Amino acid sequence: MNAGILLVLLALGAIAISAFGRRVNAQPGLLILVAAAAVSFVPGLPRLELDPELILGLVVPPLLYAAALEFSFFSFLRNLRAILGLGVVLVLLTAWLSRVAVDAMMPTLGAGVALLLAAIVAPPDTVTITAHGEELGLTRRVTAILTGESLVNDAMALTLFSIALAATGGEETFIDNGALLFAWSALVGVLIGFALGNLATAIRRRLDDPTLGTAIGLVVPFAAYLAAEEAHASGVLAVVVAGFNVAVESEYGNRRRERLGFRTRMTEREVWPVLGALLESFVFAYTGLQMKFVIEDLRESSEPLGRTLLTGVVLLVVVIAVRFAWVAVVFGRRLLANQSLQRRLQDPLFRKRWDEHLQQVAERRGRTPEIPEALGWKEQTLLSWTGMRGIVTLGAAGGIPLLTEDGAPFPHRDTLQFLAYFVVFGTLLLQGPTLSLLARRLRIDTSEEDRVALEQLALAERIAADAEAGTLPPPPDDDRPGRRGRDGRARRRRRRRVHTEAAPTDPATLDRFDRQREALSISVITGTLDDEAAQVVLARLDRQQAAEQRP
Known part of the structure; x- marks a missing residue:
């Protein structure tokens, strides 16, 4: 059978199975994987093997870029500590323990090959889980943590994978020290992603064509990935940073003219989900x-x-066990510490001393420190069971080259791929079907988060309505307890300056849609409004404006 025909049949069959999986509320990825594995045993079916570099270079960048575009950067910052713990420290810990296990079980593979395999199986595919977060009963904070984790752990694991691949394949690196090479890869990858994100945004602002603007957006992830790889940096990190940069600048530019056209945003909202599902x-x-x-x-x-x-x-x-242990130790300790503090705050004497401590910290920092809300044990249990491996592991396994730099067969390539596929199949079969059952048994109460979300949405609607009437939102009030003093006044002046610079000098010069977008952007930038609620209203404004301007 011709390879081109096989590729077309492969894509059509995958789409059909994916549609069936969504209809019966099953994981499409698992169904496609099992069905394709069964088809591979059909007698006479030729082997379809693509260039390994195509898999990593053409599949992974757009998937990560689309995830970064859809994720709230402000939510990422709010949960940064938890995200970095899961996406960086846990990935490194999983890779190290996996390497130790593989070394003990199969010492003939060698340390380099064992590290390469460890990097491949280290990152879980949590984006697939968060797509069904509401159906599973995940709280919004858990969903945000999982989404941010997926972006960070993919970047971390694939950066480690690239370094291990170069070492195992005999590729010469321009920095011999592994730690320095890792630091260079991460830092330069971030800088390249930031620069290309700014460049793409600047070009698209000057285009009055949603088709061309979307086309440039489609090029960005590949440009970021290839540019970073050419500079011996992390292409994955460059893609994620570029996605964050484009998303924030497109929606929340400080001035109306710096934001992306609404037609381009609407086109992108339709294009990226289609491309992501297909890939x-x-x-x-x-x-x-x-x-x-x-x-x-x-x-x-x-x-x-x-x-x-x-x-x-x-x-x-x-x-699986490493994730359980990490969540239990880190998040469990925070929960116990939070519960202990709440009990001690019931003592009037301790409460008085605690308030005095907060006042002193507020005077130094210019803001009142908040006690972060800890995840409950039910949320921790779900978080522990969301370690299914998926797209990135499969892409990295398929991206192992056939030959080393000197032309020899890549060592133990078949063993590496088999073990990587085994882990993906195992986690999908064990955790995939049981995750929804576990969520139903735990019955996590999301009523409080739902109430807050509705309040934020109502606030966003009110801000938009006031702006439509020609009233911009007032500067945020920082005169709460603990925000006084010289640092508090300086912080207040800075935030008022952001508000003043973001606001147009004459609201009447803007149409009613731009006034509403301006007001929502100001509210998000100054922290008055959550980004998630603003996105809902901004998307509605785009649809309304498109309907009114339709000929």
Whole structure:
């Protein structure tokens, strides 16, 4: 069968299975993977094997970029500590323990190959889970943490993967020290992503064509990835930073003329979900079709099949158990500390001393420190069970080159791919079908978050209505207790200056839609309004303006 025809049939079949999975409320990725793996055993079916560089370079960048565009950057900052703990520290811990396990089970692989495999299986695919967060009963904070974690852990794991791949494949690096190379890769990747995000936004602001503006947006993730890789930096980090930068600048430019046209935003809201669904379906289907051939290659290799299977089981247990232990220790400790503080605050004497301490901190920092709300044990349990591996693991496994730099076959490539696929299958089969059941059993109460979300949405509607009538929102009031003093006044002046610079000098010069967008942007930038509520109203304004201007 011609490879082109096979690719078309592969894409169409993946889309059909994905539609069926959504209709029966099952995980489309798992269904596509299992179905494609079964099809791979059809006699006479040729092996479809793409260039490994195409998989990482063409599939991963747009998926991560789309996720960064849709995610609230302000929510990312609010949950930064938890996100970095899961997305950076946990990934490194999982990679280290996975390497130790693989070294112990299969010492013939070598330390470099073991590290490469550890980097491949380290990042969970939590974006797929958050897409069904409301159906599962996930709280908004857990959903935000999981979404931010997916962006950060993918960048961290693939950066580690690139370094391990270069070392194992014999590729020369311009920095011999591994720690310095990692730092260079992360820092330069961030800078390139920030620069290209700004460049893309500046170009699109000068285009009065939603088609061309969307086309430039489609080019950004590939440009960021390739530019960073050419500079020996993290292409994944560059893509994520570019996505965040474009999203914030497109919606919340300080002046009306600096924001993106509403038609371009509407077009992008339709394009990226379609592209993301197509790419995800393709990766799962392509990986499933490799299963028969990977098993055949593994049988012909020198590695005993039984030991390889046992290593896969051990690796599966490690990646699941490490996440449980991390969440229990870190988030559990925060919950206990929060509960202990709340009990001690019931003592009037301790309460008085605590208030005095907060007052002193507020005078130094210019703001009153808040006690972060800890996740309850039910939320922690769900967070622990959301460690399914998916797109990035499959993409990295498929991205292992066939040959090393000196032309020799890449060491243990078939074993690496088999173990990576084993972990993906294992987590999807174990955690995927049971996650919704676990969520129903836990019955997490989201009523308080729902109430706050409705209040924020009502506030966003009120701000937009006032702005439509020609009234911009007042500057935020920072004269609350603990915000007085020289630092508090300086902070208040800074925030008022942001408000003044963001506001147009004459609201009458703006049409009613731009007045509403201006007011919502000011409210988000100054912290008066949550970004999530503003996005709902901004999307509605775009639709209304498009309907009114339709010929």
